[in-house]
Amino acid sequence: MRTKRDHQSGVRNLWRLRRYLRPYRLQFAGLVLAALGGTAVGIAVPLVIRRVVDGPIAHRDPHGLIALGALALLLGVTEAALTFIRRWSQSSQALGMEATIRQDLYAHLQRLPVAFHDRWQSGQLLARATADLSVIRRFLSFGLLFLFVNLTTYAVVVALLIRLHWPLGLLVAGSAVPLVVVSRRFTRTYLRTSRRMQDEQGDLATQVEETARGLRTVKSFGRQAFMSRQFGAGADRLRNTAVDKGRQLAGTSAQFDLVPNLTLAAVLVLGAVEVAAGRLTIGELVAFVTLQLMLIWPIESLGWIIGNAQEAMTASDRIHEVLDAPPSIVDKPDARAAGPVAGEVRFDDVWFSYPGSATPVLRGICLTVRPGETLALVGTTGCGKTTLVSLVPRLYDVTAGRITLDGHDVRDLRLDSLREVVGVAFEEPTLFSMSVRENLALGRTDATDDEIHEALALAQADFVDDLPWGLDTRVGEQGLSLSGGQRQRLALARAILSRPRVLVLDDPLSALDVHTEALVEKALAGVLADTTALLVVHRPSTIALADRVALLADGEIVATGTHSELLATVPAYRAVLSEAAEIADAA
Amino acid sequence: MTVHAWRGRATELDADRTAAEAADPAAVARLRVRSRALLASLVRPHRRALAATVALLLLQSVAGMAGPFLVMLAIDKGIPPLRAGDPTVLIEVGLAFVAAASVEYAGKRGFLRLSARIGQDVLRDLRQRVYDHFQRLSIGFHERYTSGRMVARLTSDMDSISELVDGGIDDLVLAGLSVVSVAGVLLYLDAPLALVTLLTFPFLLWLSRWFALASAVAYRRTREAVALVIVHFVESLGGIRAVHAFRREPRNQQIFDALNDDYRRANLRAFRLIAVYSPSIKLIGNLAIAGVLTYGGWQVLHGKTAIGVLAAFLLYLRRFFEPMQELSQFYNALQSATAALEKLAGVLDERPAVPEPARPTPLPAAGGGRAITFQDVTFGYRDGPPVLADFTIEIPAGQIVALVGATGAGKSTVAKLVARFYDPVAGTVRLDGVDLRAVPDTELRRAVVMVTQENHLFAGTVADNLRFGRPEATDADLMAAAAAIGAHDFIAALPEGYGTDVHRRGGRLSAGQRQLVAFARAFLADPGVLILDEATSSLDVPTERLVQRALRTILHRRTALVIAHRLSTVEIADRVLVIDDGRVVEDGPPSRLITGGGRYATLHTQWRDSLL
């Protein structure tokens, strides 16, 4: 049965989180003790009351009264102190665990390959790192603790009740049976509902993020009303699920309230009968009832705790869906550092298809870029150029064949050293809302200002000096506070910063005006002179930078050679590159 | 300087906040008032249902209150006749108990259901309001607020309000009710004992006041800390390619850990406040119980109070102080939710910088494009230097105008002003003679469509994306538009053709394919003014040629602003404006400018040379 399996996986995944509890296990034991102690003291108070009623008052003993009053005072202070200790250390423990899980989740997400992030909605990831984690935090601190405490309280109180008067005590113990029945029915549906709700929360978060990112487009087409309706529909779904969840919880908590109350009624009537028969004193009956009243809260809150546990299970399922995703692009156990490299990049019968898609994008690519050589990659839109170049720094791994750097399969090299050797400029400059310096350095935190200025100069990005705080100026989100050409030049500067041995530049000049382009090309020629480079280009002008050209068509290399060779011998090449030819054709 | 140097400096000191959220105490107080008003306006539509929940709660609470009273009855009134062999009173009490329990059950269940519905309706309403308002706010606002923060407001802040809705309201009302009614019962049972109990009130109030002040500050910090965590999370994972390629992971982790720890500490501060507050309340209650026990016992000893009364009194006393615990929990949740609500109130309070006109002027009927006028327009981004100064141009309807110039010259800025992403600081932009600030948004959007440099596709099918500008377009329309610009072939070759999901931000497509789809989307919207801002920059030459050829037909009977660096696109223009540093330095038909020996001529030669 599906629910049963869901339940099992939920329990298992929740159990797996125990590793986060481990550093706090002493503290947790202390918590349980403090909580139990607090409860025990709470239980003791009615007993003291009984003693007062049956003892000093019945025997008209003022000294005994004062002594017992002092005892009650002591107990009261102890209870408050224990509660304080519990809450104080509970908060640091719960928040500590939450922070650690979030940290691990983020670390894992960073390790997961680009292909994973292509597939997953960012809002779903975010919901896992925030909403789901706080559900788990609530459970690991309060829920779990009170599950312990309440069950223990229940057992202890029932034992005390049995000792006080065993037939009535057994009656109270028997009230657990309907509770178990109720909770079993409850968990069956609640598990699914809470999962649905968490998923819908993630969906809604995704929708918000999409809107935020695409707001220019939304505004440009005046589609606010449409987006609003779409969001409204998501919000409605979430609302309905939440109401459904609330309905289930309402029924169950009310039942968890009803059962102890009915038991109390039975105890009262039967207890009175016993008192009348002289088998129980009034003081004992009062104590019995008082004790039993103490059970109402633990039992009632058990309904809530069970609900919380279910939510924590589904949340934990969701978190483990991410944590269990294998980071497929990682160092091999015996991976070696790239060391000083000459920079020969070779594609050896490389095949690639995107995960989840059957048709290969690259088919049997064989290509060698000699050390220091600049190879231009030319082809029509969508033929696989970007895909090809993103295999070099292992943003994706080849499906078949291999890519070697100086003869070593890139998969045998340590990732960080491979990516240190390979500098990349994407066709869409990815900038973050942080300082220009941080955007340029990214991972190379040791880059000096001199190096940064040199890279900026090469990329003709001296506009940075005119920004209000120079390198310290915060770049708007996605770099949108810059013009397109400015963004692109920053991305280029980033790629050539600290002069990597291998450069991968994906259409790096597309947003530049002809004049700036010429300047960048001139500067770039110096850099490329002794750097191995793969250059995706569309414009004939940029090809001048390349020593050789490879023509990619439909995922296959159809020709390689120098520009003039190909121009002379390969008509397809001329067609892809020559605007003049096109103009001539059109005429 | 901001705390985190890596974030860099921005013009606004508090770029992270809305205008209403200034740090001075007066602003904070104002915001409190606003968030209360917001809450009131959210709750108002549910007055009736709320009244019903209060009734259900009363029922539940009265039934719950009956318990100890019935215990007293059973002991004082039921047992003596039972000893004499008369069980009727006891049986009656027993039945009354069962009845009370059933009523309590029904009341509780009904209440919880109803209140869940109200709470969720309120949340839903709030979500929509905030979302809609975010959409109304200008691009300029979003540029500094960032998407991560918007996400934080609509997720994490909502969560903290929903915690209140989920667990709180009934506790509040129920606990409040039971405190008040128990106080009444206590007074009725034994006034002197009750007065001893009420002595605790000043302490409780003082303690609550302290907690209110301290926790408001703490929770406000929490909201800001979590927003920073979310901003970093969303942004860094959104750019995961760059993160991987440039080995940014350790640095990201370092930053994330710091933010995460800030958040943890902010939370810890708030949690510790409640860790002090709640046991203190308990302590006061316990002291009162010990006091009453001694004093009451003494009273019984001297025959001034009956045993049953003392027993009941003590039972009620626990019922008096236990809800105080719940009240303190509720108060805590309320404080947390209020901090979140304040943030949302701050957003809702933000006036759109590019507002809908109060008195809209409809555009005249379009006939073959629309005229665009810039008159003495001065514009700068936020507090930055002016990008355009005294910018004046006149574009008649139906003209195809190319904007040419170095990157950063201000071409896109001109385009964005026509699309009214921003309003000029001085001067006016007009469309068919109507000031853009007076044009109703829906009309403007139908009239002007812009293909931006950073074209954004939404997760969803190609068809969904194409239809974004014209929802009623038929499949045939889609294909015709795609075919017109040469995108049909590649779309048809996708695994599910027009039904292929393009993934988040169109990641399933190559950059050029994305541009084609964005282009087709704009074309399909059929606007009177089409703005193409480097709309073909990622295309290969033949594809771009195809688009250019299509442009002649596409732009027929439209006004067009075309920004392109490859002058082949410019050749179809009726007129070229060369922009330099925010000024028009040359203006004329391309054929004339080419021969003029000016900048355009130079550019053109340079471009010609760059060709094969």
Ligand SMILES: Nc1ncnc2c1ncn2[C@@H]1O[C@H](COP(=O)(O)OP(=O)(O)O)[C@@H](O)[C@H]1O
């Ligand atoms: N993440 C992805 N998942 C599936 N298919 C993709 C993905 N990214 C690109 N593609 C497809 O792979 C092909 C090659 O894309 P790309 O390498 O970006 O082309 P280009 O040569 O224009 O750079 C295109 O047909 C595109 O639709």
Ligand SMILES: Nc1ncnc2c1ncn2[C@@H]1O[C@H](COP(=O)(O)OP(=O)(O)O)[C@@H](O)[C@H]1O
């Ligand atoms: N959103 C923005 N916020 C602040 N400055 C901006 C913003 N957009 C552009 N700028 C600045 O305005 C100037 C003009 O940019 P833009 O109009 O995009 O130039 P382009 O002519 O290349 O399209 C540039 O210096 C750029 O840095």
Ligand SMILES: [Mg+2]
């Ligand atoms: Mg590409």
Ligand SMILES: [Mg+2]
């Ligand atoms: Mg631009």
